[in-house]
Structures are given as C-alpha cells and as structure tokens.
Amino acid sequence: xxxxxxxxxxxxxxxxxxxxxxxxxxxxxxxxxxxxxxxxxxxxxxxxxxxxxxxxxxxxxxxxxxxxxxxxxxxxxxxxxxxxxxxxxxxxxxxxxxxxxxxxxxxxxxxxxxxxxxxxxxxxxxxxxxxxxxxxxxxxxxxxxxxxxxxxxxxxxxxxxxxxxxxxxxxxxxxxxxxxxxxxxxxxxxxxxxxxxxxxxxxxxxxxxxxxxxxxxxxxxxxxxxxxxxxxxxxxxxxxxxxxxxxxxxxxxxxxxxxxxxxxxxxxxxxxxxxxxxxxxxxxxxxxxxxxxxxxxxxxxxxxxxxxxxxxxxxxxxxxxxxxxxxxxxxxxxxxxxxxxxxxxxxxxxxxxxxxxxxxxxxxxxxxxxxxxxxxxxxxxxxxxxxx
Amino acid sequence: xxxxxxxxxxxxxxxxxxxxxxxxxxxxxxxxxxxxxxxxxxxxxxxxxxxxxxxxxxxxxxxxxxxxxxxxxxxxxxxxxxxxxxxxxxxxxxxxxxxxxxxxxxxxxxxxxxxxxxxxxxxxxxxxxxxxxxxxxxxxxxxxxxxxxxxxxxxxxxxxxxxxxxxxxxxxxxxxxxxxxxxxxxxxxxxxxxxxxxxxxxxxxxxxxxxxxxxxxxxxxxxxxxxxxxxxxxxxxxxxxxxxxxxxxxxxxxxx
Ligand SMILES: Nc1ncnc2c1ncn2[C@@H]1O[C@H](COP(=O)(O)OP(=O)(O)O)[C@@H](O)[C@H]1O
Ligand SMILES: [Mg+2]
Numbered sequence: 001x002x003x004x005x006x007x008x009x010x011x012x013x014x015x016x017x018x019x020x021x022x023x024x025x026x027x028x029x030x031x032x033x034x035x036x037x038x039x040x041x042x043x044x045x046x047x048x049x050x051x052x053x054x055x056x057x058x059x060x061x062x063x064x065x066x067x068x069x070x071x072x073x074x075x076x077x078x079x080x081x082x083x084x085x086x087x088x089x090x091x092x093x094x095x096x097x098x099x100x101x102x103x104x105x106x107x108x109x110x111x112x113x114x115x116x117x118x119x120x121x122x123x124x125x126x127x128x129x130x131x132x133x134x135x136x137x138x139x140x141x142x143x144x145x146x147x148x149x150x151x152x153x154x155x156x157x158x159x160x161x162x163x164x165x166x167x168x169x170x171x172x173x174x175x176x177x178x179x180x181x182x183x184x185x186x187x188x189x190x191x192x193x194x195x196x197x198x199x200x201x202x203x204x205x206x207x208x209x210x211x212x213x214x215x216x217x218x219x220x221x222x223x224x225x226x227x228x229x230x231x232x233x234x235x236x237x238x239x240x241x242x243x244x245x246x247x248x249x250x251x252x253x254x255x256x257x258x259x260x261x262x263x264x265x266x267x268x269x270x271x272x273x274x275x276x277x278x279x280x281x282x283x284x285x286x287x288x289x290x291x292x293x294x295x296x297x298x299x300x301x302x303x304x305x306x307x308x309x310x311x312x313x314x315x316x317x318x319x320x321x322x323x324x325x326x327x328x329x330x331x332x333x334x335x336x337x338x339x340x341x342x343x344x345x346x347x348x349x350x351x352x353x354x355x356x357x358x359x360x361x362x363x364x365x366x367x368x369x370x371x372x373x374x375x376x377x378x379x380x381x382x383x384x385x386x387x388x
Numbered sequence: 389x390x391x392x393x394x395x396x397x398x399x400x401x402x403x404x405x406x407x408x409x410x411x412x413x414x415x416x417x418x419x420x421x422x423x424x425x426x427x428x429x430x431x432x433x434x435x436x437x438x439x440x441x442x443x444x445x446x447x448x449x450x451x452x453x454x455x456x457x458x459x460x461x462x463x464x465x466x467x468x469x470x471x472x473x474x475x476x477x478x479x480x481x482x483x484x485x486x487x488x489x490x491x492x493x494x495x496x497x498x499x500x501x502x503x504x505x506x507x508x509x510x511x512x513x514x515x516x517x518x519x520x521x522x523x524x525x526x527x528x529x530x531x532x533x534x535x536x537x538x539x540x541x542x543x544x545x546x547x548x549x550x551x552x553x554x555x556x557x558x559x560x561x562x563x564x565x566x567x568x569x570x571x572x573x574x575x576x577x578x579x580x581x582x583x584x585x586x587x588x589x590x591x592x593x594x595x596x597x598x599x600x601x602x603x604x605x606x607x608x609x610x611x612x613x614x615x616x617x618x619x620x621x622x623x624x625x626x627x628x629x630x631x632x633x634x635x636x637x638x639x640x641x642x643x644x
Contacts (some may be wrong), residue, residue: 037517057556126422225396253496253500256483256490256494256502258488258490259483259487260480260492263482263483264480264481266476267476268480268491268492270474271462271492272491272492272493330480330482330483331482332483363491381482384482384531385482385530
C-alpha cells in the first residue's frame with residue numbers, strides 16, 4: 001500500500017529530538033546565556049533582591065505587550081499602534097484622575113478612570129481591526145496611521161485639558177484604593193519574606209554573608225523596614241496574561257481559529273472559521289494589553305506623559321519574533337514569547353548593573369538577535385511545510 | 389431507477405456578458421462516481437462552485453433528492469450535504485492533521501476547550517476508513533504527501549456529512565503513485581454506497597478507472613454524457629478534445 005508506507009517514513013522522534021525541535025528552543029537557549037552572562041558580569045548584582053525586582057519589572061512590561069503582539073501576529077496581522085495606545089491610555093487615566101470625569105460628572109475613582117479608558121481603547125482596537133478586515137489593506141499601513149493619529153491626539157488632549165503634556169504628583173491612589181493597588185502596588189511579598197529569611201538564617205549561623213545575594217546594601221532586611229517588599233503588580237498581570245494566552249492558544253477552539261486565520265485565511269474561511277471576528281478580537285486584545293501596561297505605570301508612579309510607550313510596538317514585535325512567532329502568521333509559542341521578554345528585558349536593564357558598558361549596546365544586541373531569530377524561524381517554517 | 393441525490397436542470401451562469409455555463413444538466417446517484425470532463429476553461433470549476441453555493445445560478449434549478457434547493461452560501465450547501473474538496477484543499481500546512489480535520493468545527497468541552505484526544509482518535513479513524521493509517525495525527529499537514537492531504541480533505545468532508553462529494557481535479561498535481569492512492573480512496577468512498585461522487589479531471593485514464601457515468605463539458609455546454617459502458621474509448625477521446633475528431637486536429641496541425 002503506497003499510502004501506508006508513506007506515513008511510516010516519518011521518523012519516530014525521541015523525547016530529546018522533540019525538545020530540541022520545539023519552536024521556543026532558540027529563545028530558551030539565548031535566555032539562559034543572557035542570564036548567566038549578566039550574572040557573571042554584574043557580580044551577581046543583577047539578581048540580588050533589588051536587581052531581581054527591577055529586572056522583573058521591565059520583563060513584565062515587555063511581556064504584557066509582546067503577548068498581545070504575538071497573538072495578533074499568529075493570526076497574520078501587525079499592530080504598530082501599541083506604543084501610541086499606551087500613551088493614549090495613560091493620558092486618559094491620568095487626566096481623569098487629575099481633572100475629574102468628562103462632562104463634569106464628578107471625581108474619578110481609579111476604577112472608573114480605568115474602565116472608561118479601557119472602553120475607549122477597546123473601541124479603538126475594534127475600529128482599527130474593522131478598518132483592516134473591511135478594507136483588506138495591510139495592517140502595517142493602517143496601524144501606522146494610528147501610531148501617528150493616537151500619539152498626536154494624546155498630546156493635543158494633554159495640552160487642551162492640562163496645559164502641559166505631563167501629569168505628575170497625582171495622589172498615591174494605591175494607598176486607599178484596592179483597585180489601584182492591584183495595578184500599581186506590590187505582589188508576591190512572601191517571595192522576599194522567604195528570601196530574607198534565608199539571609200537571616202546565614203547570619204544566625206554565624207556565616208555573615210554581606211554580599212548582595214540575600215541582603216540589601218549589606219544589611220539584613222526585615223519586612224517593612226526595607227525597600228524591597230515584593231514585585232510590581234505588573235508581574236502578576238504578565239503571568240495572568242501569559243497563562244490565559246497559553247491556554248487559549250493551545251487548548252481552545254479560539255486558539256485553533258487564531259492559528260487557522262494566520263496560516264491561510266481562505267482555507268480557514270472555507271471551513272467556517274470567522275476570520276474577521278478573530279482578527280478584530282485580537283486587535284482589541286493588543287489594545288487591552290497596551291491599556292494594562294499604561295494602567296500599571298500610572299498607578300505605580302502616579303504620573304503620566306504624552307511620550308510614554310514610544311517605540312514599544314517595535315519592541316513588542318521584536319520580542320514576539322525572538323520568541324519564535326512567524327512574521328507570516330500561523331505559528332508561534334506563548335512560552336517562547338515569555339523567554340523573549342526575559343531576554344530583551346534583561347539586556348535593556350543590563351547597563352544599570354554593569355555601569356562600564358555603553359547602554360546603546362542594548363539596541364545592537366536586540367537587532368542582532370532579531371535577525372538571528374528571523375532566520376531560525378524561517379528554518380522552522382520550512383521544516384514544517386516540507387521546504388516550500 | 390434510483391432517484392438522483394443531486395439533479396441539475398438547465399443551469400446557466402453568466403458573469404456579466406460572459407456565459408460561463410450555457411444550460412447544463414447533470415444527475416448524480418449514490419454509490420456512483422460521476423466523472424466530469426472537459427478542457428481548461430470548459431466551465432467545470434464554475435459548475436461545481438455553483439453546486440457548492442459559492443456562485444448563485446443565473447438560471448436553472450438544483451434538486452437534492454427531488455426537492456428544489458437554493459444555496460445562498462457555501463454554508464447552505466454544506467449543510468445540505470454538498471462536500472467540496474477544492475484543488476487547494478483548504479488545508480493549513482502549519483497546523484496538525486487533527487487541527488485541520490476539525491478546523492472551524494472543533495469538538496468543544498467546557499470553556500471552549502478542545503477535546504483533543506477524542507479529536508485525534510476520530511481524525512485517525514476516519515482517515516483509516518478510506519485508506520491511510522496515520523500513526524500521528526498531531527504532525528503538521530505540511531509534512532504530508534499530496535495524496536495524503538487529499539485523503540485528509542476527503543475524510544473531513546465525509547465526516548462532516550457530505551452526501552455529494554465533489555472532487556476538483558484531485559489527481560492533477562500528484563505523482564503517479566499518489567494518483568493511484570487517490571483513485572483507491574475514491575473507490576473506497578464509492579464502496580460505502582451512500583455517497584455520490586463528482587470527480588473532475590481532464591485525465592481520460594483516471595476517469596475510465598473510477599467513473600460510472602460521464603459528462604463532457606465544452607465551452608459551458610454538455611457535449612456528451614452517458615454511463616461508462618455506453619461510451620467507447622474513441623468517442624471519449626473525441627469528447628475530451630471538445631468534440632473535434634482526432635483526424636480533423638491532425639489535419640489542422642498539418643496545415644500550419
Ligand atoms: N468569477 C468569474 N468571473 C468571470 N469569469 C469567470 C469567473 N470564473 C470563471 N470565469 C470564466 O469562466 C470560464 C470557465 O472557467 P472554469 O469554470 O474555471 O473552467 P475549468 O475549471 O473547466 O477550467 C473561463 O473562461 C473563466 O475565465
Ligand atoms: Mg478548474
């Protein structure tokens with residue numbers, strides 16, 4: 001039987017072969033290399049209590065928007081408006097918190113400011129998606145238009161309402177509002193409790209470890225008297241968004257639709273996949289991710305600025321690609337994107353831990369791994385499609 | 389005489405001033421392979437797209453088991469039991485066999501989760517029924533041979549309720565061995581007895597091997613039809629070349 005023998009020609013792979021052929025393996029290896037390089041070059045400072053917290057912060061920021069960009073890319077589209085959407089959402093929340101709700105509807109609570117902003121950004125995401133699928137134009141050009149449009153609108157909005165393009169010195173909402181705390185406060189305090197308990201243990205044993213690993217500034221910490229009492233709340237949101245993205249993509253019908261839409265949308269449509277709704281939904285998802293990015297920033301720092309989120313759309317796309325997402329759609333891995341976020345986040349922060357290097361190397365590095373990733377992804381695609 | 393599953397009466401399809409189909413009649417019966425033959429541009433694809441609900445007929449009427457039907461969309465047609473396997477197969481290469489098999493019609497559990505084990509099993513079993521034992525339905529379609537892809541697309545159409553299975557040139561882009569594989573698959577589907585197959589080709593040998601009934605199209609019109617036994621090889625060759633005698637063609641060529 002000709003066709004019977006055909007399927008047997010596919011070699012049975014061992015666990016190891018399967019693992020090294022996974023799409024995220026490249027991102028994983030690069031991440032491990034970076035972690036060790038940074039550990040050695042910074043003398044461990046990059047991963048002491050404060051270093052870890054700061055690194056996780058930037059990793060989470062990158063990770064949140066990269067998840068949105070990656071899912072959209074898997075469905076075959078780009079969103080260049082992510083960075084401007086961050087600026088827009090930040091402005092919207094900060095202006096409401098400072099000047100009250102629109103139309104003189106009174107004071108804005110953090111919750112109201114967030115929900116109203118989210119309603120606006122989701123509507124914008126819906127609109128961008130609708131323009132892309134209805135016009136049939138490349139999402140590259142449509143979202144480029146929104147990159148300019150939203151950034152301009154943000155600045156104009158700031159000037160009209162606030163005179164200046166910055167809002168600073170907002171009250172620290174997270175003190176009173178549990179909602180603001182959920183976005184801008186601290187999470188996983190137990191992690192540092194354990195961390196410092198270990199440090200205390202060493203001291204109690206008479207092994208006075210004064211390096212930076214378990215202590216801060218040479219002093220042992222007790223909860224409350226130190227600066228580092230948890231991770232930024234955005235870490236939690238990064239984990240939540242990643243977990244949901246992973247679940248949806250690999251385990252649900254919607255995930256199958258996302259892959260199908262990006263792979264070959266005509267084939268997907270012929271089989272009854274609602275291609276347009278999938279795409280519009282994912283444009284709304286990137287808008288959601290941008291809004292979460294902005295909300296965490298506003299409630300963490302109590303400031304906003306018309307320039308916030310600048311270039312973030314490009315980092316989001318770069319991280320998605322480094323994580324193994326195909327530029328042409330149809331393929332990608334949430335786990336790989338998380339690895340990509342760790343890599344890019346660590347390198348962008350490296351200058352703080354290794355003061356002797358020039359911070360501009362960061363971009364050189366991102367450019368280099370991006371190029372390497374594109375080639376690696378292309379090889380994976382060829383392997384899967386049998387070289388076409 | 390058995391009632392035809394699908395009957396086409398006086399079908400006309402015009403694209404603006406251009407008449408792609410000029411009054412086509414066709415009957416397909418369960419358990420039979422109806423070979424639809426004709427040169428490029430004869431209107432074969434237009435005919436099956438009309439049957440599949442992609443185009444609406446300008447004139448004429450379709451009947452399913454005797455009742456008149458009007459398909460406004462491919463969805464209507466597939467709900468009525470028309471399963472079309474196009475030349476491009478509507479498969480996604482980067483996705484697994486199972487994910488392709490159930491694309492758009494996934495089996496869902498709570499929260500929209502995929503019932504993956506069950507889906508893998510069904511995809512495997514359905515493909516086995518018509519001839520390929522695919523050990524790993526989680527592998528990407530991109531790694532399959534053309535013949536296997538064809539089988540996947542056919543198995544999918546049948547599983548989702550096709551009573552009339554339309555195959556648009558299923559052998560045209562394949563090598564010899566795989567062509568035979570597809571013909572075997574067609575035979576197996578035919579052997580079930582409950583499915584009518586419309587087999588489009590411009591390969592005379594293939595249509596001879598599997599066809600029970602023939603319809604020849606040229607320039608949008610039926611120029612000949614009949615059951616296999618009634619059509620001689622010579623007659624077939626004449627109809628395949630659009631009704632011209634081979635002798636005439638030789639003559640024409642000689643004149644150049
Ligand atoms: N959507 C369309 N609009 C205009 N003309 C069409 C369209 N589809 C097919 N045709 C024309 O109809 C004729 C028959 O085409 P087709 O059905 O594809 O032939 P076949 O499949 O037999 O090769 C061709 O001349 C083609 O150009
Ligand atoms: Mg054709």
